[in-house]
Amino acid sequence: MSKKKSIWCVVLVVNYGSHELIARNFSTLPCREDGVAMVVVDNFSTEAERREIRALCQTRGWDLVTSGINLGFGTGVNLGVEHALGLDPETIVLLNPDAVIDASGLRQLADEVRGDQQRLVCPRIEDTAGKVFFAGALLDMGNGDTLGAASARRRADADYREWLTGACLAFAPSLWRKVGGFSDDYFLYWEDIDFSFRAVQAGAELRYAPHILVIHDEGGTQQAGGQRAKSGLYYYYNIRNRMLFARTWLSGADQRRWIRGSLRASWEIILRGGRRQLLQSLKPWRALFLGLYDGFRDVRGAQR
Known part of the structure; x- marks a missing residue:
């Protein structure tokens, strides 16, 4: 009887209406015979998308895990x-x-x-034009602002904490079990910051590996037609989850200060999509109102 070939790496991708991207971007990875297994989680979007991703996984020999609803990223x-x-x-x-x-x-x-199973590892991530998407990141614990690790500190006396993006994240099964996985409360956005904090709490090292390059086009699964405007989900969950994170990790005056700054921070999130969208659609305004409303109410696990 032949010995079962060991898997040295599982590549995991969560799909939501993106089978064409997955077919193109994961076509050159090593296969099962080389010790690499591909696992695709399909968050349900449409019956047509489910058929496409199922056919793709069957053709490529990938494992497909399906959900009858959209569970969110985490x-x-x-x-x-x-x-x-x-x-x-x-x-x-x-x-x-x-x-x-x-x-x-x-x-x-x-x-x-x-090399160290207590490491949570993230590579350098650039878009196709060479613009940096991720090269390490910091969170200002005083007001919730995020910035690149190489950026000048905005406040000399601020408490900055490192975090790693979920766009590409590597870890050992033992560390995952120790941390307990992603929080189900966030649905989309900020779950990777929360996971980074819990990993550190569990004794992990956050390791940014600049010598490893991943190419990533920001918003490739959220935008269409080259438009700058973000989706309503992008605005809503970035606004709501910023406050959810504060309630999870801060207390007392620190939490109240962060929550008080939510209107300013939320407006800055909306403006990531430009000002023109505000004249063309009610979606960003709706996302702004609902994100603030649910954030102030501390709605955990809500889905919009």
Whole structure:
């Protein structure tokens, strides 16, 4: 009887209407025979999309995990990791549908994790034009502002904490079990910041690996037609979850100060899509109101 080939890496992607991106961006990764398993979690969007992603996974020999509803990003990841753990992999690499990594980069990420299983590892991420999407990140615990790790500190006396993006994240199964996975409360956005904080709390090292490159077009799964405006979900969950994070990690005066600054922060989030959208659509205004309303009410796990 032949010995079952070990899996040195599971690549995990959460899909929501993005089968074409996944077909293109994951076509050159090593296959099961090379010790790499691909797990696709399909958050239900349409019957047509479900048929397309199922056919793609059957053709490529990938594992498909399906949900009858849209679980959101973090809960979708949790579902996929639960399946991945059954494959007994050495490492797990989480990738966005619009992220591209070559075989060498994947191997390097896995090696970083195998070098210390208490590491949570993230590579350098650039878009196709070479613009930096992620090169380390910081969170200002005083007001909730996020900035690049290489950026000048905005406030000399601020308490800045590191976090890693979920666009590409590598970890060992043992660390995942120790941290307990992503929080189901966030649905979309800020769950990676929360996960980073809980990983540090569990004794993990957040490791930014600048020598490993991933290509990622920001908003590739959220925008269409080259428009700058973001989706209503982008605005709503960034606004709401910023306040949810404050309630989870802060208390007393610190929490109240962060919550009081929510109107300013929320307006800055809306303006990421430009001012023209505000004259053309009610969607950003609706997302602004609902995000603030649910954030102030501390609605956990709500879906819009």
